[in-house]
Amino acid sequence: MGIDFELTPKQKRPAGEPCCEPVVYPDVERAQAERMGAIAKALGDPVRIQLVDVLRKHAGKVCVCELVPLFDLSQPTVSHHLKKLRDAGIVGSERQGLWAYYYVLPEAMEELSAWLT
Amino acid sequence: MGIDFELTPKQKRPAGEPCCEPVVYPDVERAQAERMGAIAKALGDPVRIQLVDVLRKHAGKVCVCELVPLFDLSQPTVSHHLKKLRDAGIVGSERQGLWAYYYVLPEAMEELSAWLT
DNA sequence: ATTCGAAATCGATGCCCATCGATCTACGTA
DNA sequence: TACGTAGATCGATGGGCATCGATTTCGAAT
Numbered sequence: 684m685g686i687d688f689e690l691t692p693k694q695k696r697p698a699g700e701p702c703c704e705p706v707v708y709p710d711v712e713r714a715q716a717e718r719m720g721a722i723a724k725a726l727g728d729p730v731r732i733q734l735v736d737v738l739r740k741h742a743g744k745v746c747v748c749e750l751v752p753l754f755d756l757s758q759p760t761v762s763h764h765l766k767k768l769r770d771a772g773i774v775g776s777e778r779q780g781l782w783a784y785y786y787v788l789p790e791a792m793e794e795l796s797a798w799l800t
Numbered sequence: 801m802g803i804d805f806e807l808t809p810k811q812k813r814p815a816g817e818p819c820c821e822p823v824v825y826p827d828v829e830r831a832q833a834e835r836m837g838a839i840a841k842a843l844g845d846p847v848r849i850q851l852v853d854v855l856r857k858h859a860g861k862v863c864v865c866e867l868v869p870l871f872d873l874s875q876p877t878v879s880h881h882l883k884k885l886r887d888a889g890i891v892g893s894e895r896q897g898l899w900a901y902y903y904v905l906p907e908a909m910e911e912l913s914a915w916l917t
Numbered sequence: 918a919t920t921c922g923a924a925a926t927c928g929a930t931g932c933c934c935a936t937c938g939a940t941c942t943a944c945g946t947a
Numbered sequence: 948t949a950c951g952t953a954g955a956t957c958g959a960t961g962g963g964c965a966t967c968g969a970t971t972t973c974g975a976a977t
Contacts, residue, residue: 759936
């Protein structure tokens with residue numbers, strides 16, 4: 684359990700004057716912190732926040748051709764943002780003929796939300 | 801309300817074969833998306849996730865001199881991460897003599913959590 | 918006054934990221 | 948078969964970020 688960090692302070696401080704109570708092990712271990720950080724990082728862009736918001740409010744699969752004109756960005760850039768969200772497990776995609784449809788996978792956001800609260 | 805994006809699709813598609821239902825306005829406007837993105841971006845690093853976790857679980861003010869040895873990082877690097885969290889409004893700080901104490905400001909994380917759920 | 922120490926800041930470095938135009942892929946249509 | 952189109956990928960570019968050692972700042976202690 685816990686993290687393989689050093690926990691015994693290396694600095695010495697004046698005797699009889701501790702600066703605070705000793706800190707215990709962080710109870711998310713490093714792997715979970717990296718997972719939370721990865722989700723948060725994927726959401727750390729206003730364009731991707733709005734993409735997720737549109738997909739979520741639509742409550743279904745949305746075609747990329749509907750997403751691109753929502754932004755003042757090129758089609759490759761929107762595709763790049765969608766890929767970031769997909770790599771983080773926040774959205775899924777599905778191809779039907781020429782068109783590609785994206786949808787929210789709620790689990791990732793529930794993970795982060797559960798950690799936040 | 802809403803976002804100043806173009807909403808009428810510019811691409812024409814084969815008649816009688818719509819790819820999906822039309823997308824409505826995103827109901828977080830751009831400013832709110834940027835706020836959410838800023839919070840998520842500040843949390844988008846495993847070190848900062850663990851910093852927040854330690855501060856939160858400690859339920860009080862924690863001295864920087866206790867935080868630094870938790871990580872295999874230099875003191876300036878930890879200070880840099882704390883500054884990022886402070887700039888995003890996720891933590892607050894307080895100086896007492898030589899030492900500096902940090903603590904979680906729950907409002908920012910509640911903001912993001914409320915948007916996520 | 919001088920020294921010591923905790924924390925922030927500075928400057929440099931190497932890497933990652935957002936963005937674009939151009940290209941590629943693959944499917945539908947004429 | 949050839950063409951047109953939706954979306955992904957490529958390569959380049961400019962800016963931002965994580966990290967470090969060195970320095971600065973300022974309060975404490977001798």
